[in-house]
Amino acid sequence: MLKIAVIGTGRIGRMHAENIAAHPRAALAGVYDIHTPSATEVAEKLEVPQFESVEAVLASPEVDAILIASSTATHADLIEAAVAVGKPVLCEKPIDLSLDRVNACAARIKDSNVPIMLGFVRRLDSGHAGVREAITSGRIGDLHQVIITSRDPDMAPDAYMEVSGGIFRDMTIHDFDMARFILGEEVTEVAATGSRLVKPELMEKLDDYDTVTVVLKTASGKQAIINNSRRAVYGYDQRVEAFGSAGMAISENHAMTKVRLFGADHTESAPPLLNFFIERYDPAFAAEIGAFVDAVEQGTQPPMTFEDGRQALILAEAAIKSAKEGRTILTKDIG
């Protein structure tokens, strides 16, 4: 039993806390949130201790490991603090909105052996992982093109959008990681374009985009296309397609149920897609806890590392620059 404390009890932290509590090989050591009532609610519901401070979490002998689900700005500090006391970390993405801060954090923890795992949970989805497996097993031959379609069911509240760091750092970050996972090779070139179609005024104000396309290329010429939208009325659209010399593998969407309706003006109509990531990636979030426990207890490499988090951020920086300058950016010129 790995005793894990959860820092941050917003929507995602709460879900992680429940998954830890339900996991046969993990125990919820307690929770903390700077917003005390939120932590109290979770602590009472799950019948676990509520810590009074981050320091209390770090110091507690009842805490084997820490899951960081607090606001992005706190991630790097918490990682450094946890590493300093030797407690393994499972940290929600992104590590930080600033690549400099991430690089500084990397420098500080580079001599440590404390396991750090990044919450790029989609790698643990059975469909997306199945696409990766179709590649590594040779079933689709040499990989040529990857298409990642990733659209949120709706935009977050304006207040969140203002601090999100922009679509590339906040939303595409997951797809950058997915592209790296599927490509199996580092990206060398990034070309991005953004539009303001969903909420043009807000996007204009924030100098951000709500609809983007990013094309990535590796040294060997493999291409990955990411297309994002902040709002898909039919639900959370999450598809991954890998095309190769010997075939293709596609990870398809998940509808709310497996019912198909037929009527006078339609056939095979399925319900909307699962909405939103907590529902869609529910089994992957549960698997994430198991993978973290494995990494800590068996000393195996976490499936998603700090370096994966850093690389995804490099791609985000490159995409931002590319969209602004209207040209392809070489990743070696970033970071």
Added chain:
Amino acid sequence: MLKIAVIGTGRIGRMHAENIAAHPRAALAGVYDIHTPSATEVAEKLEVPQFESVEAVLASPEVDAILIASSTATHADLIEAAVAVGKPVLCEKPIDLSLDRVNACAARIKDSNVPIMLGFVRRLDSGHAGVREAITSGRIGDLHQVIITSRDPDMAPDAYMEVSGGIFRDMTIHDFDMARFILGEEVTEVAATGSRLVKPELMEKLDDYDTVTVVLKTASGKQAIINNSRRAVYGYDQRVEAFGSAGMAISENHAMTKVRLFGADHTESAPPLLNFFIERYDPAFAAEIGAFVDAVEQGTQPPMTFEDGRQALILAEAAIKSAKEGRTILTKDIG
């Protein structure tokens, strides 16, 4: 070039006439219909002669073969007449509503070598034939169960229903043939049940059904299930499923286009199914002309024979009896 005359220029005869005219290895020798204006219209449109009588068709040296698409009551007489003058026949189903008449016809033509082909066109559908091929090639192992779903988009006019011979002889007849085609083995037992759900008053009046289920069994125990409805609002539903010891093959429906729509309350919505048999089995009807030409010119066995027509009618008779008596009927007790 096989010169084929068409007797009967109703909806189906007209389609056959056009297919013959367009076929690279067939020529339309002319048309005849007891309703003269109908034949005139087709003859003028396709620029072919209009015959003045059945006798003229039979006697014409310009006619190599005859396609019979006139009303059911004339089929057996016309087959006998064509055989008498040595002209090959492609006859629309059914041969006759009366099994006795069919048996008499069979007796009269049994010493002839004139090719006779029955219009069980569905055997030539690439999907249904693909299911059969999956069986004969061994891909699904030993066949265990067959499910044939066959629903018309709507009921024919009342006037037609009154002379149709009832659902089993008129509509299920195609599915009986399909069952025999897929089973690859004669049916020994028939259990049928009928309901009056679409047009109860009319069905009551005609002592007929609009919704039926028939279960067929062969000597070796293979089962085939046929389900029919006279009205499916989503279009012409034509599916064949074959289940075996090593797998399953399904021939799927054909929607009007390959467009899928996604909206706030549905995903993957396709348009209604092709409506009706002329659209759905269009390529099969064209292939039917080719198969007939082959049978006549190369002396090969037609893919659908007079005997196939007789066997399907035996199953229809058994089904009628079974639905009435509420018990399984042995086909050896029919005919």
Added chain:
Amino acid sequence: MLKIAVIGTGRIGRMHAENIAAHPRAALAGVYDIHTPSATEVAEKLEVPQFESVEAVLASPEVDAILIASSTATHADLIEAAVAVGKPVLCEKPIDLSLDRVNACAARIKDSNVPIMLGFVRRLDSGHAGVREAITSGRIGDLHQVIITSRDPDMAPDAYMEVSGGIFRDMTIHDFDMARFILGEEVTEVAATGSRLVKPELMEKLDDYDTVTVVLKTASGKQAIINNSRRAVYGYDQRVEAFGSAGMAISENHAMTKVRLFGADHTESAPPLLNFFIERYDPAFAAEIGAFVDAVEQGTQPPMTFEDGRQALILAEAAIKSAKEGRTILTKDIG
């Protein structure tokens, strides 16, 4: 928190014990199995008490309710005993292989208000329930035909087959309940046919079938077709189709993942179906515990009742008789 004890810790009982333990509104009060080591293993793993006898379970003040997952022969006795001490029951199907025994049990408990829920878990599947909902909401109009395809991935060991009570009582029983659930109306006529195609010698020896088709009809003429096989190599095949005057609803199969493969000789190839009921109906089994807690704590009618269990058994008896006698059996002549 409803404290539930589990009697019977075989494969199904174990799964139920885990679901109870994980349920936010239920607690696992302990387990019992006549085979002590099996119960010990579960008790230790889930850290709950192991009861020494059925009597101890019945007498324990720590036990609010009982889940019966022991062998079929014990079900009726345990139900009666639980009712006698006022403890609500969630009982795996079937109640008993003998309709007489079930009727006797019904008579004994008929004056009791103790909630009894039957384990017809498929009613709680989101797909099948969605089909039912499409009917009750009027989306497909008046119901005309139901097709239930239900095939196990493989046959149980011979030893089990010998005590199973035969395919109709053991396997089709679930489909009889599903047919009643979807039809929303009692079945009046049953016509069944059976074949021996998967394991002919064993079936011959047991006077049983491995491949069956059952056609059910209600007083208003609605038809339901059930087709079963004891072995489908592609996995656990569980489909429900409801056809009505205004459309159709289909509950589709669940493949192991959502990956589709394309290669030189195939496209859109999905993996085999989830195998077996514990995987396929996993969310439904979890929902079953919740529904039981609701029924007990809120006094609502359980979604699957003792009477549902009795009616399904009547259909099984009718099917057995029909398959033997080759005729349609009226349910009013059974039981």
Added chain:
Amino acid sequence: MLKIAVIGTGRIGRMHAENIAAHPRAALAGVYDIHTPSATEVAEKLEVPQFESVEAVLASPEVDAILIASSTATHADLIEAAVAVGKPVLCEKPIDLSLDRVNACAARIKDSNVPIMLGFVRRLDSGHAGVREAITSGRIGDLHQVIITSRDPDMAPDAYMEVSGGIFRDMTIHDFDMARFILGEEVTEVAATGSRLVKPELMEKLDDYDTVTVVLKTASGKQAIINNSRRAVYGYDQRVEAFGSAGMAISENHAMTKVRLFGADHTESAPPLLNFFIERYDPAFAAEIGAFVDAVEQGTQPPMTFEDGRQALILAEAAIKSAKEGRTILTKDIG
């Protein structure tokens, strides 16, 4: 009856000749090919005259209109010559590999009223046209993103590749037109990237690519993504996806048959896709003849114009430049 002569009787010209011959409102006036035996073969098979020269075609009073299916280098000259004698033209794409030549041609014919239709046949595909219709009818709201997946089943012979003009002018040209058709708005920005993955040596030698991605953007911010490969082992992959504020429409692939296979290691496996454009777009090619007849006889605007051909070439030029220079190209800077 519009009497159409076909110039060029290679694979495509032959197909057009057959379609014209079979069309109820068109007649094949004769054929010509610089390679005489090819024209002779088609003329004899279809029983039509063989012209001795282009001049003979242009001069013939038996020729109402001309279909140009000869080599690309002859297209512009033939268009100009046909316009000069007042004969309407249906010309295969592209008009020419040189934008300068196309512009010169445009200048020469700009005062003529002779109908010119370009062979961008995909616009007439029921699926792709259905996607367009979903947009114009408002069913998917404001259009935001378009994804066009277009992969050939295999590379043409090396000899053809050497004169093709490169992937953007030869293959993507169709997708550029499709993008314009679906977007319904001119493209202002083009960003392209190419890789050499299928036949690297040949591509290197020709300074061409076999795997490309192009991102297009309109003034209002609509995005279109095109991805091409010269070789897809599973067949001719032709998909169009349009994503908008109120939904999504997808035009799906066409498999060889509608059979789905299920076995021990796969489910729902369909056959490979129709291979190649003549099979896949067969109904669209037939519709193209009808649309051309309409345009000539009724004086309606052809659905695909000379200007459509010119605009597609502008996008190709922009893509070539973008792929070389690694930056976004504005279409206003081309041509």
